[in-house]
Amino acid sequence: MNDTRKPAQRTAATARTSQGFTDEAEEEAAVLAKIAEMTDSDRTMAERLHAIVKAGAPGLAPKLWYGIA
Numbered sequence: 001m002n003d004t005r006k007p008a009q010r011t012a013a014t015a016r017t018s019q020g021f022t023d024e025a026e027e028e029a030a031v032l033a034k035i036a037e038m039t040d041s042d043r044t045m046a047e048r049l050h051a052i053v054k055a056g057a058p059g060l061a062p063k064l065w066y067g068i069a
Contacts, residue, residue, distance in 0.1 A: 024061045031062040 035046040053060060 027064070028062045030064055034064060 031050065035043055035050065038046055050062070054062075
């Protein structure tokens with residue numbers, strides 16, 4: 001019986017080199033800096049939401065999206 005399996009192709013996501021925790025720490029710092037810039041009521045909500053997501057889904061990494069600057 002011949003083996004008909006083919007090796008997985010490399011995708012753009014796997015082709016990138018990752019620096020692991022360094023990138024994640026920088027992304028979290030950027031998110032926390034943006035939260036710190038918010039008005040009091042928005043900052044309180046964002047801090048709580050960040051804590052809930054971080055506790056409930058520790059495998060997710062924080063990231064700024066849509067050119068938030």
